Amino acid sequence: xxxxxxxxxxxxxxxxxxxxxxxxxxxxxxxxxxxxxxxxxxxxxxxxxxxxxxxxxxxxxxxxxxxxxxxxxxxxxxxxxxxxxxxxxxxxxxxxxxxxxxxxxxxxxxxxxxxxxxxxxxxxxxxxxxxxxxxxxxxxxxxxxxxxxxxxxxxxxxxxxxxxxxxxxxxxxxxxxxxxxxxxxxxxxxxxxxxxxxxxxxxxxxxxxxxxxxxxxxxxxxxxxxxxxxxxxxxxxxxxxxxxxxxxxxxxxxxxxxxxxxxxxxxxxxxxxxxxxxxxxxxxxxxxxxxxxxxxxxxxxxxxxxxxxxxxxxxxxxxxxxxxxxxxxxxxxxxxxxxxxxxxxxxxxxxxxxxxxxxx
Amino acid sequence: xxxxxxxxxxxxxxxxxxxxxxxxxxxxxxxxxxxxxxxxxxxxxxxxxxxxxxxxxxxxxxxxxxxxxxxxxxxxxxxxxxxxxxxxxxxxxxxxxxxxxxxxxxxxxxxxxxxxxxxxxxxxxxxxxxxxxxxxxxxxxxxxxxxxxxxxxxxxxxxxxxxxxxxxxxxxxxxxxxxxxxxxxxxxxxxxxxxxxxxxxxxxxxxxxxxxxxxxxxxxxxxxxxxxxxxxxxxxxxxxxxxxxxxxxxxxxxxxxxxxxxxxxxxxxxxxxxxxxxxxxxxxxxxx
Ligand SMILES: Nc1ncnc2c1ncn2[C@@H]1O[C@H](COP(=O)(O)OP(=O)(O)OP(=O)(O)O)[C@@H](O)[C@H]1O
Ligand SMILES: [Mg+2]
Numbered sequence: 001x002x003x004x005x006x007x008x009x010x011x012x013x014x015x016x017x018x019x020x021x022x023x024x025x026x027x028x029x030x031x032x033x034x035x036x037x038x039x040x041x042x043x044x045x046x047x048x049x050x051x052x053x054x055x056x057x058x059x060x061x062x063x064x065x066x067x068x069x070x071x072x073x074x075x076x077x078x079x080x081x082x083x084x085x086x087x088x089x090x091x092x093x094x095x096x097x098x099x100x101x102x103x104x105x106x107x108x109x110x111x112x113x114x115x116x117x118x119x120x121x122x123x124x125x126x127x128x129x130x131x132x133x134x135x136x137x138x139x140x141x142x143x144x145x146x147x148x149x150x151x152x153x154x155x156x157x158x159x160x161x162x163x164x165x166x167x168x169x170x171x172x173x174x175x176x177x178x179x180x181x182x183x184x185x186x187x188x189x190x191x192x193x194x195x196x197x198x199x200x201x202x203x204x205x206x207x208x209x210x211x212x213x214x215x216x217x218x219x220x221x222x223x224x225x226x227x228x229x230x231x232x233x234x235x236x237x238x239x240x241x242x243x244x245x246x247x248x249x250x251x252x253x254x255x256x257x258x259x260x261x262x263x264x265x266x267x268x269x270x271x272x273x274x275x276x277x278x279x280x281x282x283x284x285x286x287x288x289x290x291x292x293x294x295x296x297x298x299x300x301x302x303x304x305x306x307x308x309x310x311x312x313x314x315x316x317x318x319x320x321x322x323x324x325x326x327x328x329x330x331x332x333x334x335x336x337x338x339x340x341x342x343x344x345x346x347x348x349x350x351x352x353x354x355x356x357x358x359x360x
Numbered sequence: 361x362x363x364x365x366x367x368x369x370x371x372x373x374x375x376x377x378x379x380x381x382x383x384x385x386x387x388x389x390x391x392x393x394x395x396x397x398x399x400x401x402x403x404x405x406x407x408x409x410x411x412x413x414x415x416x417x418x419x420x421x422x423x424x425x426x427x428x429x430x431x432x433x434x435x436x437x438x439x440x441x442x443x444x445x446x447x448x449x450x451x452x453x454x455x456x457x458x459x460x461x462x463x464x465x466x467x468x469x470x471x472x473x474x475x476x477x478x479x480x481x482x483x484x485x486x487x488x489x490x491x492x493x494x495x496x497x498x499x500x501x502x503x504x505x506x507x508x509x510x511x512x513x514x515x516x517x518x519x520x521x522x523x524x525x526x527x528x529x530x531x532x533x534x535x536x537x538x539x540x541x542x543x544x545x546x547x548x549x550x551x552x553x554x555x556x557x558x559x560x561x562x563x564x565x566x567x568x569x570x571x572x573x574x575x576x577x578x579x580x581x582x583x584x585x586x587x588x589x590x591x592x593x594x595x596x597x598x599x600x601x602x603x604x605x606x607x608x609x610x611x612x613x614x615x616x617x618x619x620x621x622x623x624x625x626x627x628x629x630x631x632x633x634x635x636x637x638x639x640x641x642x643x644x645x646x647x648x
Contacts, residue, residue: 052541073547085538089560099546102556150546 259317
């Protein structure tokens with residue numbers, strides 16, 4: 001078990017700067033997700049921690065030890081690859097023992113270690129098989145076993161579940177969560193799937209084009225996004241954004257929307273206010289109402305009914321909105337509706353996309 | 361418009377197809393017979409009495425069967441010695457070529473070092489040079505080393521094998537990077553990467569290349585013929601030219617010796633048939 005600290009990490013591929021001066025400290029025993037869209041540098045960052053990639057600048061510190069120049073095997077980290085990278089010519093048992101065998105550990109110890117890992121991951125009946133004879137989920141478990149046998153201080157996962165079908169992914173997600181509870185080892189987990197990040201991690205690092213957009217607990221990110229990027233990235237369907245002119249009025253704020261709409265926000269702005277900005281509201285903080293009785297009026301364009309909930313797309317003069325509604329509600333395309341806004345849950349972003357610090 | 365005329369049309373079409381197929385089969389059989397005939401002729405000749413061999417006329421089946429030619433070759437020539445020479449030199453060539461090519465292919469494919477690109481181009485270029493064009497140089501070099509009439513002298517010039525290096529490099533290139541990285545995370549050194557990962561993952565290639573190298577080295581004639589003048593250092597391919605006596609060429613004995621020389625290769629081929637074809641396709645892919 002060890003903490004991981006990244007200090008001023010930069011990474012250039014040729015002229016392209018992929019990681020731009022990144023500082024991050026990851027607590028001992030935490031489960032941290034690196035989340036971000038494709039190409040934002042998640043894998044690169046993970047590979048820098050693993051030692052598979054050399055940073056162009058900055059320091060990597062694991063367990064208080066500067067390992068910036070250390071070889072991957074000397075860092076006490078183990079990695080599970082997206083492709084699993086199970087050695088095709090070896091059996092499951094040999095795959096798991098490979099690192100011990102390279103280190104010339106006695107055969108008996110190798111066997112014992114493999115048996116211990118197999119018990120943890122329910123791999124016992126598969127020990128004699130080769131990777132080609134395993135299902136996706138079984139391969140995934142072997143890959144985890146191969147990392148586990150080394151007793152690493154830090155586990156690194158690069159989108160380990162993305163090759164599995166939806167059902168298996170949910171199941172493996174649960175197993176990973178259990179594994180983390182059992183071992184208590186520091187885990188760093190790369191994903192572009194926000195649901196995985198939200199459910200597994202106790203801390204999420206959102207990356208945007210090589211920079212940290214925000215670090216926080218899943219609920220922090222959901223309830224208090226620091227910027228428009230995080231607000232839009234976390235949550236599905238995403239937050240609604242409406243262009244607005246926000247001004248102070250009395251104790252609160254007033255947002256003037258295009259098309260003449262007005263929202264009175266009950267929050268106080270702690271810093272800078274005024275000018276063009278955007279108001280963000282999550283679909284679940286909007287309700288449908290009778291026309292004329294809500295804060296905004298519009299017409300239904302599409303209804304997505306999921307059974308347990310429904311998403312109603314509404315065209316309003318202020319812009320398109322997605323509203324979470326009762327699935328029993330009758331709303332047909334073309335219908336005129338009102339939209340009521342839970343103004344206390346709205347977010348305000350300035351022209352640069354930075355969230356206004358607001359207080360109730 | 362019933363189904364019957366259509367059915368009839370299909371039948372005639374099928375019949376026409378059958379005729380064409382039959383003709384093609386006959387043609388192929390004919391070609392195969394033409395190809396195999398010299399082999400048959402050689403075997404038959406080796407089983408004839410020498411007088412019958414030189415008798416005018418074509419005799420497809422010997423009138424008198426005999427193993428005299430074989431017993432003569434086995435007991436009156438140094439064929440045992442030649443076998444040993446061939447086994448040692450061809451074996452050494454095989455082991456050395458495969459080991460060196462695997463290492464070179466790995467270095468070219470996976471390592472970073474100064475001059476790598478130059479080395480690669482040199483290997484590609486050397487593969488454009490026909491080996492026979494270097495015979496004189498090889499001969500002079502081996503003579504200066506004092507290695508003529510020795511196993512080493514026969515083996516050394518045969519170690520130039522750019523094609524196997526190229527094949528290894530290509531196969532190592534095609535191993536996904538994740539395997540290498542996983543092994544590096546597991547603590548593998550470069551040597552372990554080669555011997556525990558890259559080679560075992562490509563065993564098929566190694567056996568295929570070993571077999572084809574062995575067959576090539578066993579059958580090679582020109583260089584061993586030049587490099588060796590003393591009869592007891594000859595390879596079997598060279599040795600069989602020595603099977604004549606004061607009365608000149610004896611065809612039955614020559615054929616018997618040739619068949620004995622070819623026997624190991626034929627056996628290797630029979631045992632490893634699939635690997636050999638694979639290897640031929642591999643090298644053809646490079647050369648073609
Ligand atoms: N070896 C490399 N050489 C050049 N550019 C690279 C290299 N590896 C990654 N990149 C670039 O760096 C950027 C970040 O890549 P990275 O693999 O870290 O993205 P990612 O966040 O993991 O994306 P994904 O979710 O698609 O895996 C990309 O724009 C990519 O093209
Ligand atoms: Mg990635």
